[in-house]
Amino acid sequence: MPDQTAPDLGRRGNPPQTAKQPGAPGESPDSTGITLSIDGRTVTVPKGTLLVEAAKLLSIEVPVFCYHHKLNPVGACRLCLVEISPGPPKPQTACTTPVAEGMVVRTNTAGAVAARADILEYELLNHPLDCPVCDKGGECPLQDYTFRHGYPTSRIDAPRLHFEKPIPLSDKIALDRERCVLCYRCTRYYDEIAWEQELTTDQRGVQSYITNQFDRPLQSIFSGNIIDLCPVGALTSRVWRFESRPWDMDHTASVCSKCAVGSTTPRSTRRSACAHRGWVASTRPGTMPWKGCCTTCAARSWASRCARTSPTKRRSC
Amino acid sequence: MAELRGSHGKARHHLLTQHFGAAGLATLKGYQKLGGYDTLEKALAMEPKALVDEVKASGLRGRGGAGFATGVKWGFMPPPDGGPRYVVVNADESEPGTSKDRYIIENSPHMVLEGILIAAFAVQSHQAWIYIRGEYDRPYRMLMDAIGELREAKILGPKPFGKDYPLDIQMYRGHGAYICGEETALLESLEGKRAQPRSRPPYPAVKGAWARPTLLNNIETLATVPWIIKHGAAEYTKFGTEKNRGTRLLSVSGNVRKPGVYEIEIGVPFTHVIMELAGGPFEGRQIKAFWPGGSSAKVLPASRMDVTTDAEALAAADSMAGSGGCMVADNSACMVETTYRLLKFYAYESCGKCTPCRVGGNWAVRTVAKILAGEGSRLDLQILDKIQAGLQDGRCLCGLGDSAGWVVQSAMNHFPEEFEEHAVRHTCSVKRERAAASA
Ligand SMILES: Cc1cc2nc3c(=O)[nH]c(=O)nc-3n(C[C@H](O)[C@H](O)[C@H](O)COP(=O)(O)O)c2cc1C
Ligand code: SF4
Ligand code: FES
Numbered sequence: 001m002p003d004q005t006a007p008d009l010g011r012r013g014n015p016p017q018t019a020k021q022p023g024a025p026g027e028s029p030d031s032t033g034i035t036l037s038i039d040g041r042t043v044t045v046p047k048g049t050l051l052v053e054a055a056k057l058l059s060i061e062v063p064v065f066c067y068h069h070k071l072n073p074v075g076a077c078r079l080c081l082v083e084i085s086p087g088p089p090k091p092q093t094a095c096t097t098p099v100a101e102g103m104v105v106r107t108n109t110a111g112a113v114a115a116r117a118d119i120l121e122y123e124l125l126n127h128p129l130d131c132p133v134c135d136k137g138g139e140c141p142l143q144d145y146t147f148r149h150g151y152p153t154s155r156i157d158a159p160r161l162h163f164e165k166p167i168p169l170s171d172k173i174a175l176d177r178e179r180c181v182l183c184y185r186c187t188r189y190y191d192e193i194a195w196e197q198e199l200t201t202d203q204r205g206v207q208s209y210i211t212n213q214f215d216r217p218l219q220s221i222f223s224g225n226i227i228d229l230c231p232v233g234a235l236t237s238r239v240w241r242f243e244s245r246p247w248d249m250d251h252t253a254s255v256c257s258k259c260a261v262g263s264t265t266p267r268s269t270r271r272s273a274c275a276h277r278g279w280v281a282s283t284r285p286g287t288m289p290w291k292g293c294c295t296t297c298a299a300r301s302w303a304s305r306c307a308r309t310s311p312t313k314r315r316s317c
Numbered sequence: 318m319a320e321l322r323g324s325h326g327k328a329r330h331h332l333l334t335q336h337f338g339a340a341g342l343a344t345l346k347g348y349q350k351l352g353g354y355d356t357l358e359k360a361l362a363m364e365p366k367a368l369v370d371e372v373k374a375s376g377l378r379g380r381g382g383a384g385f386a387t388g389v390k391w392g393f394m395p396p397p398d399g400g401p402r403y404v405v406v407n408a409d410e411s412e413p414g415t416s417k418d419r420y421i422i423e424n425s426p427h428m429v430l431e432g433i434l435i436a437a438f439a440v441q442s443h444q445a446w447i448y449i450r451g452e453y454d455r456p457y458r459m460l461m462d463a464i465g466e467l468r469e470a471k472i473l474g475p476k477p478f479g480k481d482y483p484l485d486i487q488m489y490r491g492h493g494a495y496i497c498g499e500e501t502a503l504l505e506s507l508e509g510k511r512a513q514p515r516s517r518p519p520y521p522a523v524k525g526a527w528a529r530p531t532l533l534n535n536i537e538t539l540a541t542v543p544w545i546i547k548h549g550a551a552e553y554t555k556f557g558t559e560k561n562r563g564t565r566l567l568s569v570s571g572n573v574r575k576p577g578v579y580e581i582e583i584g585v586p587f588t589h590v591i592m593e594l595a596g597g598p599f600e601g602r603q604i605k606a607f608w609p610g611g612s613s614a615k616v617l618p619a620s621r622m623d624v625t626t627d628a629e630a631l632a633a634a635d636s637m638a639g640s641g642g643c644m645v646a647d648n649s650a651c652m653v654e655t656t657y658r659l660l661k662f663y664a665y666e667s668c669g670k671c672t673p674c675r676v677g678g679n680w681a682v683r684t685v686a687k688i689l690a691g692e693g694s695r696l697d698l699q700i701l702d703k704i705q706a707g708l709q710d711g712r713c714l715c716g717l718g719d720s721a722g723w724v725v726q727s728a729m730n731h732f733p734e735e736f737e738e739h740a741v742r743h744t745c746s747v748k749r750e751r752a753a754a755s756a
Contacts, residue, residue, distance in 0.1 A: 079672070119707075
């Protein structure tokens with residue numbers, strides 16, 4: 001899912017669209033624009049745009065887990081495989097490949113479709129499938145992608161691997177390692193945006209898991225953001241867990257009154273009552289104000305940090 | 318420590334192993350007595366570009382696994398911009414069945430260092446790093462001693478051979494993971510991070526160690542360079558096949574009489590390697606299968622021993638030259654069991670970064686374990702086949718995942734009846750034969 005803090009929640013069956021991406025149709029085409037075709041439709045985008053972003057402009061859904069437009073691409077989850085010509089006769093990750101003039105991209109060839117379905121099958125192999133009690137259920141990219149891109153039937157009969165769960169990462173955040181798809185969004189958020197050293201990966205192979213650095217609870221005032229960033233229900237708010245289902249909630253754009261910044265923040269209500277603890281709390285558990293700083297306050301310092309990085313990032317801040 | 322068995326420079330084609338076994342070869346004095354470091358002195362007087370061209374002309378290809386043309390790789394280094402640039406040497410040699418780098422280092426550490434310094438000058442780098450496998454204790458100490466000798470002799474330092482071109486080599490010990498041999502994971506590890514491969518491009522030549530241009534080569538590749546510069550590319554191209562020049566070291570192991578590291582002229586058939594150099598199978602046994610390029614190369618049945626050792630012939634036989642680790646199995650080996658052991662290695666060594674290798678490798682292990690335990694069915698064979706397909710062809714971030722897929726694919730392809738027998742009839746004819754023989 002793209003920007004998870006945006007009030008418009010990408011509903012099921014509704015591929016997320018980001019209208020104001022650079023080079024969107026309607027904007028005056030960049031003089032250095034690059035024209036390529038995706039599934040037979042052409043699009044012109046600025047140089048350096050990644051294929052996933054270009055596809056978004058055409059409302060073509062390329063599923064992603066590890067890719068997030070505010071984080072550096074890593075190509076770890078391999079879910080965004082598409083076929084590109086000219087290029088090697090094997091699928092490539094759309095999240096790490098920048099556009100090139102005259103590129104022909106196909107997301108719907110038999111090879112690409114099978115590649116993505118296989119990856120989803122792998123992701124589900126050890127997934128606990130406890131969706132009925134999972135906070136993410138109903139707004140979960142893993143659920144949605146499985147319906148849209150996965151195999152209709154399951155071949156999995158292997159016993160699932162288990163981890164101890166849930167692990168408290170701090171007094172506010174719980175980690176369910178069995179649900180984790182290891183997209184490394186949370187650790188990369190810490191490395192690239194929060195610039196703090198609190199979250200890391202331990203072990204390797206199928207035993208890999210996310211964990212606190214040196215077993216110390218997360219202290220960062222930005223830590224709540226990782227709950228939002230998590231594409232599955234692995235990181236959940238301990239304050240908010242099991243309180244509500246996404247489809248019970250209404251969201252209104254609002255302003256945080258906690259500090260002088262006045263950041264915009266979605267205000268979430270359930271059955272007309274302000275959800276949980278009475279005020280700016282949201283279904284987006286991470287946006288809950290704690291320690292006197294809401295995550296949109298964090299966004300302010302994102303903006304200043306992103307200003308020093310790429311122009312695409314700055315615009316999306 | 319027991320001496321490794323192998324070539325000790327008797328034949329015309331023993332270029333690398335020419336002086337192996339000579340007394341004192343591991344010391345600077347001994348090496349220099351045999352003409353050592355003369356080539357470096359000569360190289361330092363040449364134009365860097367001429368060195369790159371010479372290596373290009375020699376047709377030398379990487380010995381680390383991928384077999385990429387070395388001169389071309391050197392040519393990929395962008396022109397100097399005043400900032401640091403590195404030569405990183407891959408001595409992580411963790412491929413099952415491969416032990417040639419250790420053989421080279423333990424016999425002639427200075428030959429390796431000379432090659433590294435020539436490469437550093439050729440790509441206009443002042444700093445080289447040797448990333449050595451953590452378990453390689455003796456090779457590590459030998460290289461450290463050799464580097465110490467070079468520093469003392471001022472060959473490493475601000476003015477090697479009087480030329481105003483500072484050179485230095487440093488060592489870094491790995492921490493015991495196979496993935497540290499993959500070039501980008503190696504760089505991450507060298508930078509002090511978790512050894513997980515990076516997405517490419519950018520390639521190390523553009524953005525390598527500490528985000529600077531980096532040349533990454535294998536020990537054997539660089540150990541070959543002094544010979545090429547000394548004798549000239551034309552001389553080197555007299556060896557090998559048209560597309561795959563020179564000689565290389567094959568580490569032969571498994572069910573053979575004389576396992577060891579043998580230098581061969583590229584292009585000789587595997588019959589020569591396995592039956593003659595390595596002494597063939599033990600009494601009363603027959604060769605059943607061999608992995609021609611380390612465990613990552615697809616297995617071939619004994620009937621394909623006629624295939625030659627050049628990369629093209631091996632690719633045509635649907636395998637690869639890889640890192641030159643030739644593992645041999647005789648008829649006492651059950652191919653399902655062998656597959657299981659290799660798979661376990663790949664699943665255990667998976668770094669966990671990308672989904673297919675992390676989950677698929679483990680799933681494959683569990684499926685083969687089920688088949689081996691006699692609880693499998695034809696469906697499990699189909700699942701296994703799907704898993705291996707899901708690991709290959711760009712699905713994974715690095716080559717480790719592909720290799721895990723190849724292990725299963727090639728074994729199932731060449732020995733289908735053994736898998737069938739285990740999965741459907743729940744028996745193992747090899748085990749039965751073994752029991753009958755020992756009874
Ligand atoms: C999983 C994996 C493990 C590897 N291990 C080694 C190794 O142990 N030693 C090595 O020299 N190359 C290894 N390689 C190959 C390197 O990535 C790289 O291609 C090589 O070091 C380049 O050197 P060359 O051009 O001289 O062959 C490995 C590759 C993969 C994908
Ligand atoms: S293929 Fe395996 S070893 Fe390579 S990046 Fe993926 S998980 Fe890591
Ligand atoms: S989204 Fe491209 S690899 Fe994860």
